Every structure is written in C-alpha cells, then in structure tokens.
Amino acid sequence: MSKGKVDALLGIVFGDEGKGKVVDCFTPKYDIVARFAGGPNAGHTIIFEGKKFVLRSIPSGIFDEGKLNIIGNGCVIAPDLFMAEAKELEAAGYDLKSRLHISKRAHLILPTHRVLDRAYEAAKGKNKVGTTGKGIGPTYSEKAARTSLRVGDILENFPEKYAALKSRHEQILKDLHYTDYDIREEERLWMEGIEYMKSFPLTDTEIELHKALKAGKSVLAEGAQGTMLDIDHGTYPFVSSSSTCSGGVCTGLGVAPNAIGEIFGIFKAYSTRVGSGPFPVELFDETGDKIREIGNEYGAVTGRNRRCGWVDLVALKYAIALNGVTQLIMMKSDVLDTFDTIKVCVAYKKDGVITEDMPYDTEGYEAVYEELPGWKSDLTGLTSASQFPKAFQDYIDYLEKALETPITIVSVGPDRAQTIERA
Numbered sequence: 001m002s003k004g005k006v007d008a009l010l011g012i013v014f015g016d017e018g019k020g021k022v023v024d025c026f027t028p029k030y031d032i033v034a035r036f037a038g039g040p041n042a043g044h045t046i047i048f049e050g051k052k053f054v055l056r057s058i059p060s061g062i063f064d065e066g067k068l069n070i071i072g073n074g075c076v077i078a079p080d081l082f083m084a085e086a087k088e089l090e091a092a093g094y095d096l097k098s099r100l101h102i103s104k105r106a107h108l109i110l111p112t113h114r115v116l117d118r119a120y121e122a123a124k125g126k127n128k129v130g131t132t133g134k135g136i137g138p139t140y141s142e143k144a145a146r147t148s149l150r151v152g153d154i155l156e157n158f159p160e161k162y163a164a165l166k167s168r169h170e171q172i173l174k175d176l177h178y179t180d181y182d183i184r185e186e187e188r189l190w191m192e193g194i195e196y197m198k199s200f201p202l203t204d205t206e207i208e209l210h211k212a213l214k215a216g217k218s219v220l221a222e223g224a225q226g227t228m229l230d231i232d233h234g235t236y237p238f239v240s241s242s243s244t245c246s247g248g249v250c251t252g253l254g255v256a257p258n259a260i261g262e263i264f265g266i267f268k269a270y271s272t273r274v275g276s277g278p279f280p281v282e283l284f285d286e287t288g289d290k291i292r293e294i295g296n297e298y299g300a301v302t303g304r305n306r307r308c309g310w311v312d313l314v315a316l317k318y319a320i321a322l323n324g325v326t327q328l329i330m331m332k333s334d335v336l337d338t339f340d341t342i343k344v345c346v347a348y349k350k351d352g353v354i355t356e357d358m359p360y361d362t363e364g365y366e367a368v369y370e371e372l373p374g375w376k377s378d379l380t381g382l383t384s385a386s387q388f389p390k391a392f393q394d395y396i397d398y399l400e401k402a403l404e405t406p407i408t409i410v411s412v413g414p415d416r417a418q419t420i421e422r423a
C-alpha cells in the first residue's frame with residue numbers, strides 16, 4: 001500500500017480472475033476503494049463469514065465500514081441494477097449512503113441501451129461478441145459520440161433529456177427492424193433507480209481524489225473485466241468497451257500517471273474466457289471440463305459456461321508489460337490440486353511459425369506447451385507458503401522466472417482466509 005498514491009488491482013487476462021476477494025482482503029489497508037471502468041457487466045463474487053455476495057457496480061470495499069468507495073467517471077451505471085445491488089447490501093446491514101460516492105461524470109446505461117446491445121448482437125450473426133447484454137457497448141459508443149447522459153444530468157431537466165435520448169434509440173431500433181421489445185416494467189424500475197441514486201452523494205469524485213491524495217490518503221483502484229478485454233489492447237472486436245488496463249485508472253478516475261503506485265496483476269493458475277473470440281489455450285476435452293467443474297467456472301453475470309484452458313504466458317507477458325505490473329497475484333491454485341501434470345502455454349503457433357509475442361489477431365493460433373508435474377495434494381487448508389508442496393512451489397518459481405515478476409500472493413480457496421502472502 002502506498003500513501004498518497006493510487007494502487008491498481010487489475011485482472012490481467014480475460015476477467016473473472018477473482019479480483020473481488022483480493023480487493024476485499026486489501027481494503028483494510030486503504031482509505032478509499034474506487035472503480036474506474038466498466039459497469040454491471042462485472043460480477044465480483046465475494047465469500048466471507050459464510051455469506052456470498054456478487055458485486056456488479058459497487059466497489060468491493062463496501063464491506064469495510066470505515067472506507068470511502070467511489071464509482072469513478074470511467075464507469076457506466078444502470079440505475080435499476082445499481083438500486084437492486086445496493087438494496088441487497090443495505091438489507092444485509094451495510095450502510096452505503098455515507099460511504100459510496102458516485103461520479104457525476106459516469107455515464108448512464110438506459111434500458112434502450114440494453115435493447116440496442118441485443119439488437120447489435122443479433123445483427124452480427126455468427127460474429128457475435130457474446131456480450132453480457134447489459135448495454136455496455138452502446139453506452140460507451142454514445143459517450144464517445146458525445147450524445148450520452150451522465151449521472152450529473154439526473155439533477156436537472158432529466159425527463160426531457162431522457163425522452164430525447166430514448167426516442168433516438170427507438171429510431172435506431174426501428175431502422176434495425178428490431179422492434180419486438182417491451183421495456184415498460186424495466187423503465188419503471190429504472191426511473192425508481194434514478195430517484196434512489198439521488199439519495200447518494202453524486203460528486204466530482206476526481207476532485208475528491210485529488211484532495212485525498214494530497215492529504216496522503218491511500219487509494220485502491222479496483223479493475224473490472226481484464227486486460228485481454230481492453231478496448232485498445234484486447235482481442236478486438238471480441239472485447240468490452242472500456243479501458244481495463246492501468247492507463248484506464250488515470251482516465252477513469254481523473255488521476256495523473258505519477259499518482260499511480262503499485263500495480264497488482266491478478267491471474268488464475270489456469271485460464272478462462274467467457275463470450276466469443278479467439279482463445280488459443282482453450283481445451284475442448286475432459287481436462288477443460290474438469291477445470292470448469294472444479295473451478296466452478298460459470299459466468300457470475302450470465303451463468304454461461306466459461307471456456308477453460310492452461311495458463312497462458314504469451315497473454316500474461318503482454319499484460320504485464322501493458323499494465324506495468326509490479327506484483328502478481330495467483331488465484332484458484334487449488335483447482336489444479338488433482339491433476340497429474342500441469343501444462344503451461346509458452347508460445348503460440350500458426351502455419352509452422354512460433355511466436356512468444358501477442359499477435360495482432362490470435363484467431364487460428366494454437367498453444368505450444370511445456371509440462372510440469374502436478375502437486376497432487378490438497379492446498380485448501382494451507383496457511384503459509386512454507387507449507388507448499390514442492391511441485392507447487394516449483395510451479396510458482398517457474399512462472400515467476402518466465403514472467404520476470406514476483407508472485408506475492410497465492411490464493412488456495414474461495415474464502416478470504418485462504419489467501420497466502422509470500423514474503
């Protein structure tokens with residue numbers, strides 16, 4: 001933790017690395033936790049004290065009573081989904097209104113953005129992105145087109161602004177011949193969500209952050225999605241629509257590059273991807289099924305099967321360089337407890353050409369593997385790195401050497417107690 005700095009905690013592959021749990025373990029060390037990109041397409045599952053919570057738009061620091069949480073300007077927010085998520089937390093006894101500030105510059109996801117998301121996907125035929133259907137792409141597109149509505153808009157003449165944007169959307173949908181939808185109930189809840197949001201501090205969060213940093217406070221920027229889903233650097237067009245890398249922390253919170261401290265990169269001991277797009281390490285056999293089953297690899301937002309494979313050093317090296325990762329955190333190591341051998345993708349191959357650098361388009365590439373012996377023992381009860389079986393320690397050493405970055409935290413189970421720091 002760095003005083004007067006923003007540390008970033010980022011998923012560095014395809015998302016779903018288990019950031020929620022780590023942020024939750026980290027929050028006691030920080031004064032502020034902030035989300036800088038994405039919206040309800042994220043689903044951070046946190047389990048502690050026997051309870052399971054799935055956070056979508058709300059930062060994971062919300063469980064820690066003394067912390068300020070921020071939804072930054074780089075985020076998009078759906079008022080109805082935000083209300084449902086927040087009310088569930090309030091019902092569980094968490095006081096949100098004093099501890100959750102929302103940027104006036106964050107953009108609003110309208111019900112018609114979600115219809116547009118479906119309509120654009122339908123129009124793509126077999127080239128579908130496989131979006132979460134939450135209206136993310138259409139909202140960020142309109143942000144860039146300068147036609148979108150921001151949270152600050154709800155404070156003045158909102159009904160007129162809403163009606164104008166909705167009617168534009170309806171026209172686009174008509175042009176796409178996508179008219180078979182009914183959002184009346186959704187819209188009612190959405191408007192209720194708008195009123196509910198007004199009971200939260202809607203602020204200039206960037207200025208709050210500037211003042212906090214100047215006063216020496218520490219900030220944790222909580223990533224969403226993952227590096228390979230970044231709009232610029234991911235597997236375009238099969239990506240999300242925001243900047244998920246460390247550069248996005250600056251634009252999505254309004255903080256300068258020299259305000260960034262540590263950059264924690266989270267990955268799993270294996271790989272997953274949800275949605276469409278090339279995935280060279282994907283396993284179509286029973287090994288992939290076994291990883292999915294043991295790792296419970298089903299989408300937190302959509303419930304879809306996640307595609308599974310071995311760890312991918314090509315993607316990890318690329319992500320470490322793009323983000324400037326200073327420390328790595330390896331999640332879900334225990335999922336591999338029963339495998340005889342563990343494979344590691346060290347390069348990609350296409351038409352006889354082997355590369356260790358991330359290609360412009362990974363379509364048609366296959367993985368080149370090295371094999372390591374499995375540790376074949378239960379990691380879930382371990383409490384310190386000194387108890388690691390030799391083969392597991394060897395796996396960590398192998399990855400650290402290849403990635404030239406220290407793995408400082410290893411997770412061996414879903415509970416926050418199953419998180420081991422390595423000195």
Ligand code: IMP
Pocket residue numbers: 014015016041042043129130131132133134135136137224225226229238239240241274275276
């Ligand atoms: P969108 O963000 O809903 O537009 O979806 C674009 C792509 O990003 C799809 O392949 C989604 O499955 C993927 N995606 C979006 N959010 C997440 C996430 O939080 N974890 C993993 N994949 C995600």
